Amino acid sequence: MFENELSNALAVEGLSEQDILGALEVPKEAKNGDICLPCFKFARTLRLAPQIIADRLTPHAKALDFVEKVETVGGYLNVFFKRTRLAADILRAAQCETVGESDEGKGKTICIDYSSVNIAKPFHIGHLSTTVIGGALYRIFKHLGYNVVGINHLGDWGTQFGKLIVATRKWSSLEEVEKNDEYFLNSLYVRYHKEAAEHPEMDDDARAWFKRIEDGDKDATAYFDAFKKVTMEAVGKIYDRLKIHFDSYAGESFYNDKMQPCLDILRDKGLLVESDGAWVVDLDKYDMPPCLLLKADGATLYATRDLAAAYYRKQTYDFCKCLYVVAYQQNLHFKQLFQVLKLMDFAGADDMEHIAFGMVSMEDGAMSTRNGRVIWLKEVLDKAVDKAAEIISEKNPNIQNKMQVAESVGVGAVVFSALWNNRIKDIVFSYDKVLNFDGETAPYVQYTYARCASALRKGGKFDPEKADFESIASDEAYDVIKSVLAFPESVRQAAKLREPCVVTRHIVDLAGKFNRFYIGHRIVVDDEGTRNARLMLTAAVKHTIGTGLALLGIDAPEEM
Numbered sequence: 001m002f003e004n005e006l007s008n009a010l011a012v013e014g015l016s017e018q019d020i021l022g023a024l025e026v027p028k029e030a031k032n033g034d035i036c037l038p039c040f041k042f043a044r045t046l047r048l049a050p051q052i053i054a055d056r057l058t059p060h061a062k063a064l065d066f067v068e069k070v071e072t073v074g075g076y077l078n079v080f081f082k083r084t085r086l087a088a089d090i091l092r093a094a095q096c097e098t099v100g101e102s103d104e105g106k107g108k109t110i111c112i113d114y115s116s117v118n119i120a121k122p123f124h125i126g127h128l129s130t131t132v133i134g135g136a137l138y139r140i141f142k143h144l145g146y147n148v149v150g151i152n153h154l155g156d157w158g159t160q161f162g163k164l165i166v167a168t169r170k171w172s173s174l175e176e177v178e179k180n181d182e183y184f185l186n187s188l189y190v191r192y193h194k195e196a197a198e199h200p201e202m203d204d205d206a207r208a209w210f211k212r213i214e215d216g217d218k219d220a221t222a223y224f225d226a227f228k229k230v231t232m233e234a235v236g237k238i239y240d241r242l243k244i245h246f247d248s249y250a251g252e253s254f255y256n257d258k259m260q261p262c263l264d265i266l267r268d269k270g271l272l273v274e275s276d277g278a279w280v281v282d283l284d285k286y287d288m289p290p291c292l293l294l295k296a297d298g299a300t301l302y303a304t305r306d307l308a309a310a311y312y313r314k315q316t317y318d319f320c321k322c323l324y325v326v327a328y329q330q331n332l333h334f335k336q337l338f339q340v341l342k343l344m345d346f347a348g349a350d351d352m353e354h355i356a357f358g359m360v361s362m363e364d365g366a367m368s369t370r371n372g373r374v375i376w377l378k379e380v381l382d383k384a385v386d387k388a389a390e391i392i393s394e395k396n397p398n399i400q401n402k403m404q405v406a407e408s409v410g411v412g413a414v415v416f417s418a419l420w421n422n423r424i425k426d427i428v429f430s431y432d433k434v435l436n437f438d439g440e441t442a443p444y445v446q447y448t449y450a451r452c453a454s455a456l457r458k459g460g461k462f463d464p465e466k467a468d469f470e471s472i473a474s475d476e477a478y479d480v481i482k483s484v485l486a487f488p489e490s491v492r493q494a495a496k497l498r499e500p501c502v503v504t505r506h507i508v509d510l511a512g513k514f515n516r517f518y519i520g521h522r523i524v525v526d527d528e529g530t531r532n533a534r535l536m537l538t539a540a541v542k543h544t545i546g547t548g549l550a551l552l553g554i555d556a557p558e559e560m
């Protein structure tokens with residue numbers, strides 16, 4: 001907040017404003033001030049001991065009207081701000097509903113490939129991370145002014161479609177599939193794998209049917225379209241509940257007719273080499289296995305489609321970054337893909353990023369759609385909502401829109417569980433953990449938000465001009481104020497690290513700090529100055545938590 005003015009005042013003794021601004025730090029411990037300047041950074045250029053530099057800068061800092069006191073400790077210049085001044089400035093800035101918006105991304109486009117579900121498979125808990133991490137990054141970058149393109153690179157191509165056709169024809173019909181849901185489709189898929197283990201000839205049939213899809217055969221395409229429709233309808237409902245939005249659903253099949261130019265570039269550059277009849281790019285030099293792009297029968301692969309997609313995205317969106325939010329299981333795929341793009345001199349080659357995250361397993365081992373060993377996301381969401389409804393009935397039986405609030409709380413708890421840790425951490429799914437609403441959870445943050453809303457309803461209109469900031473100068477209040485102040489920086493960090501959990505952790509921390517303040521201080525009191533200041537603080541917290549929850553894709557009910 002006061003960094004610029006401070007830097008300007010300290011630009012003496014041969015130091016520039018830029019030098020100071022770049023060196024300022026927020027001390028880890030409050031006893032070391034609100035902001036500090038490590039003077040040893042300038043010792044060499046100024047040929048002075050850090051302590052002497054700190055001493056010489058002290059009077060310049062002290063002269064500022066927002067500075068309360070200055071201490072020099074171990075070569076650090078520790079600056080304490082006047083709490084009332086800081087409170088007034090920060091809380092004024094946080095009186096609008098969205099906090100920390102900026103235009104630093106103006107004019108830049110970021111593509112984010114996330115969720116990218118596979119057609120004909122219901123949404124399981126393993127898809128939660130890519131969907132909500134991608135969704136959060138989407139909103140975070142938007143908040144910072146970027147033009148963001150959310151892309152669902154649908155897995156809508158491959159031999160599994162041939163298998164499903166065989167299964168449908170054997171045990172069901174096109175009409176029945178169209179009438180049923182994604183679980184029905186999945187049961188056909190599971191049955192296929194069971195029976196094909198004993199009747200391998202089924203796989204030949206499946207390949208033949210897939211070939212017919214590739215050739216544009218009418219019957220085959222009708223099945224394909226039905227599978228896609230059933231899946232997309234089901235997935236769409238989940239996206240609505242998770243508040244997930246895409247600007248493009250161009251998936252693997254979209255690139256059917258767009259791979260040739262890439263293969264031509266590779267051939268022209270002499271990068272495509274034959275290997276047992278197949279065509280690959282040799283990556284031996286880069287310590288990677290070859291990247292397979294054309295099978296011996298001429299079929300293209302996942303990687304071939306991703307090459308075409310990269311070119312298409314660069315051409316269509318002219319991105320400055322193209323992010324792929326995909327589990328680390330695909331580390332090698334993306335390393336190969338990015339390396340091949342570099343070898344092709346692809347214009348966006350340096351801007352491709354794999355945003356990897358950990359795997360989800362069940363308590364008794366890995367998941368597998370083929371064997372039907374999975375936890376469906378819809379079930380998890382429904383269970384969480386049921387539990388939320390139970391708790392709400394108990395605690396607040398007269399609440400309006402009970403089911404709507406239960407939906408917000410239940411779904412919020414599930415989303416939160418996937419956005420709490422660093423991306424890369426593996427998760428062992430446990431209902432107990434996801435349905436635990438105590439401690440560091442979405443319901444806790446939502447509850448704090450509702451608590452703020454309730455205090456603001458009770459307090460009525462308040463006037464910042466009449467606020468007495470001395471009444472929020474206690475340590476507890478100051479902790480809250482500093483957390484509000486630091487929120488925009490957390491949003492920037494979350495974007496920079498591609499880690500939504502920075503925002504998650506920030507709002508949990510802020511909720512804890514506000515609750516400590518709330519326990520020790522009444523908000524709606526008679527004294528006008530105090531009431532106005534505390535309501536102003538409460539509104540700032542509400543807006544900050546509300547912004548954080550919105551960025552994560554979690555609802556914030558006004559009452560709970």
Ligand code: ARG
Nearest residue numbers: 113116117118153155306326
């Ligand atoms: N559908 C793929 C899967 O479920 C993920 C696709 C990720 N995006 C991409 N452009 N490769 O494994």
